[in-house]
Amino acid sequence: EAQVTQNPRYLITVTGKKLTVTCSQNMNHEYMSWYRQDPGLGLRQIYYSMNVEVTDKGDVPEGYKVSRKEKRNFPLILESPSPNQTSLYFCASSKPLPGQGDEQFFGPGTRLTVL
Amino acid sequence: TQLLEQSPQFLSIQEGENLTVYCNSSSVFSSLQWYRQEPGEGPVLLVTVVTGGEVKKLKRLTFQFGDARKDSSLHITAAQPGDTGLYLCAGGSNYKLTFGKGTLLTVNP
Numbered sequence: 181e182a183q184v185t186q187n188p189r190y191l192i193t194v195t196g197k198k199l200t201v202t203c204s205q206n207m208n209h210e211y212m213s214w215y216r217q218d219p220g221l222g223l224r225q226i227y228y229s230m231n232v233e234v235t236d237k238g239d240v241p242e243g244y245k246v247s248r249k250e251k252r253n254f255p256l257i258l259e260s261p262s263p264n265q266t267s268l269y270f271c272a273s274s275k276p277l278p279g280q281g282d283e284q285f286f287g288p289g290t291r292l293t294v295l
Numbered sequence: 296t297q298l299l300e301q302s303p304q305f306l307s308i309q310e311g312e313n314l315t316v317y318c319n320s321s322s323v324f325s326s327l328q329w330y331r332q333e334p335g336e337g338p339v340l341l342v343t344v345v346t347g348g349e350v351k352k353l354k355r356l357t358f359q360f361g362d363a364r365k366d367s368s369l370h371i372t373a374a375q376p377g378d379t380g381l382y383l384c385a386g387g388s389n390y391k392l393t394f395g396k397g398t399l400l401t402v403n404p
Contacts, residue, residue: 184337211390213392215394220396221396222383222394222395222396222397223338223383223394223397224394225391225392225393228390228391230390236390238391270337270338272337277389277390278387278390278391278392279324279325279326279387279388279389279390279391279392280325280326280345280387280389281325281326281328281343281345281387283328283340283343284328284338284340284385284392286337286338286339287337288335288336288337289335289336289337
């Protein structure tokens with residue numbers, strides 16, 4: 181089954197404790213992206229990757245890191261989480277040009293709470 | 296930064312009614328996508344429009360892309376409770392998709 185998987189689905193942590201949210205896709209997509217979704221603010225892009233070893237900042241990259249060492253995986257790293265990073269996070273993948281109409285496939289989401 | 300304004304933000308209607316959701320921007324987009332999101336899940340693509348003036352129909356849903364490719368609308372005919380969800384428009388330009396804040400639709404039986 182074609183899918184995007186994220187782990188963990190739920191996470192409660194404390195300020196400053198480094199964490200990684202994993203994302204994996206099995207569709208051989210070149211493009212992967214991370215979004216956060218907050219009430220009243222909608223979906224905002226954090227980082228995206230056009231292909232292996234190629235990443236770029238989205239609209240809200242501060243406090244996050246990413247890496248793309250393999251085509252299928254795109255982990256999101258929070259080196260020192262803060263309460264304002266409490267949010268619902270989505271990973272997505274698509275063929276190379278989502279802006280030209282390529283469908284984005286979203287994972288099920290990771291609900292993160294930073295205390 | 297490109298912005299997409301969606302309206303209305305919330306919409307509660309009775310089964311059988313018609314409704315229209317709007318997505319507007321001052322920017323030109325290469326494509327416009329509509330997604331639907333249900334609680335606890337990620338958004339799922341409904342339709343993509345790429346040509347100015349394009350109209351696409353998906354059963355009771357009609358999508359239109361403005362002539363200038365800056366705006367779009369989603370019209371639902373005879374809404375059903377199963378249409379309940381968060382509807383998101385997303386404007387595309389090469390590697391980026393910019394999402395609107397969404398319209399939360401509730402269709403009451």
